[in-house]
Amino acid sequence: MKKQSYPELGETLYSQTLTNGLRVYLLPKAGYHKTYAVMTTDYGSVDQKFVPLGQSQSITQPAGIAHFLEHKMFEKADHDAFDTFAHYGASSNAFTSYTHTSYLFSATHHLKENLITLLDFVQSPYFTAKTVNKEKGIIGQEIQMYEDDPNSRAYFGTIANLYPNQPLANDIAGTLSSIDAITADDLYTAHRTFYHPSNMSLFVVGKLAVEETLDWIEANQSAKQFAPATAIQRITPTKTGQVTARKTLMTPIERPKVTIGLRGMDDLPTGLARLKYEDALSLGFTLLFGETSPEFLALYDRGVIDDSFGYNIELQRGAHHVILAGEAEDPEAFETAVNEILQHAIEKLQAASDRFVAVQREAIGSTLSAFNSLEAIANQFDDRLYGDANLFDEVGVIKDLTMADVIETTTQFIQASARSTQLILPALSD
């Protein structure tokens, strides 16, 4: 077992890769009453096209299948895993993103039983035509609920504009018609391929004893048979620089919403350098658009932006982008203002060096604070995206950043990026 201390965080992380390939991480937290465990597969909504395990031809599965699979994992022939967790007092849940699917529980008692429940239910699929069809009604409702949510439409619309004709353009949950095509066999195929232990990790954090917890996990895993680990062949679409520059959606809402997306067209560095890239970019956008920036204040005081304004740096397997969004009485003024700042990013950043220490400190503080939350630690932890580096290295990375790093990364990203604007405007309903 590997033991890694992070004295500046006051944390010690234990890790081990089991013989079946499952990567296990344990983070004991003194004083905590609960334990949070999350089991994650490197499989999300974008992984529609792949070569199934043991076959040679690639297939394309319906949009929304990863999310559908997540819903269906809980139900077994004679029980629901949800109830087993409940029996042991645990609350359980799951979520699907573009690139990952995660299953989790949180419990103050019966850690062993809950851990075994988690491992067992994620690793024993059970799907029938009947249960699959019933789920279509539930997920259909979920899709419809998101269709009524203008913020969700603004976000997913922007991502679709940035990546037209790619799996990223599809909503994570799919559409009513795409999920209608999903069969039990499809789910088995996806599960067999992507839920192999070598494509998964388990992160346990909170109240736990390291040796004992690892023993439980190892005993459970060594009792199960898995096909030998093989590299998964995902068929990723050829990257084209093409984006949909602009889209407008009229819908009965109260206030216009503007979302501007910047798709990174530059190649990301790997390992620790990628973490550094992400943090530098984040600091760059904070300097340009954060509350400490004079541009922010000027636009706020002019009423061009308000408290709804925000931005997000997103970096994931195969894609990275920045999303800026807000409500605006005058969408055109909002768009012009944001584009003006982006266009003059170099000069504006060069003029911002006196604010560097402040935003750097802010980033350090916010990263440290995240370590209060078991959920934040486990959910944000990604052991593949940054090579050997991860969340625990982030405070050190931010401390080492310089203003020159920030200017270089941010301007390089902006210059190489492709941009898209998604407008959601009020339509009168009759």
Next chain:
Amino acid sequence: MPKQLANGVWLNVIKTSQFKTISMTVDFLEPGQVTALSKRILLAQLLETSSAQFPTQTALASKLSMMYGANYGVNVFRYGLVSGLRFSSTIINDHFIGGQSLLKEMVDFLRTVIYEPLTENQGFEPVTFKRQQQNLVAYLRSLNDDKQYYAEQQLSELYFEEQPFFATSLYGDADTIAGLDAKSLLADYQQLLSRDQIQITIAGDVDEAAVVHALSQWPLDDRTESAMPLIYKREQQPVRRLTEVQPLQQSKLNLAYRLPIYYREQGFYDAIVFNGLFGGTPISMLFKNVREKNSLAYYASSRFDGFTGTLLVQTGIDQRNQAAVEEIIAAQLQAISQGEFSDELFNQVVASLINGRESRQDSQRALVNQAMLNQLVRKNVSAAEWVAAIQRVTPKDVAQVAQRVEQQAVFFLKGEASK
């Protein structure tokens, strides 16, 4: 142990080294009134974004950034009949940032933002006032795009028709806010500062003496300390129904019931377990039977408010299923009142509630809230005591609670997709 700093001013320090941060809240508490509630909401918006020393968001944000991204916020809350204006701040624990002492800086910062607002000619500075007033009204408008919120708010107005204080959203009433002026709001604020009961709560790795010392610079004068009742008991009334049609994919069916059992009074823990069984947990009968078994809804849950004896149900459904969903909800209540639920489910619900309560000890914010509430009612109920009380509840107790549930209001937001 809470410490009295002046008449009507209390300090509560929760010493714990569990967290990376130190969290501080300053609560100004008064018996709630409907207009005052909206005033406080605009005050929160103003005081969160400006002060004499930090007149702009930029000045405020820069100060907070230099304090390692300290959080600062002002919000309004309501516990039954009591309304609170809360200033809160969270800082990183000194030893993670090389020993720089942020505690005193935070306490001083809170003093200036609370006691030195941005004013001009005996009123709030008019440009900032106008901007924040407009922003808040605009925000209230856009809130209506959140249909779950909207349906909940409409139901609340229906159920609390005679009690506008409870019917008002915690985001405020747009018309009231639009009608406020900078001068009288400052006068109201000054009165609030001198009259309201104050509770200061700090959780983290801190020394109480250092906190008391830092607070010695605050103008914490004596004020009248009177008991503030929390509980509102609504009378039973005829059932009210309202349907509204909007061009939506999904419909929202929300129901309000009177459940005359009150916070920490007789039967309170029975009601908590009842709500967990009915719709308050993801293993509840509503979730299982409306969502899982019949595929009728994406969400279906209930919430119990012991301060007003109210049980609320919210569901997101297809508009064609309204009658069926109402029937299933009623059937769950009926089943519980006849004791028709398994021991296994009952035990799961109890275990789930205990898990939730014990887990709250891992949240600094929850610790602060609990301490504040305990002080407000002058009675401490520890996690262990709470758990023991829940464990004493029997299936029979829960059935008896269900028998006391009276339906009072139904709001249906009917979605009709526009072509």
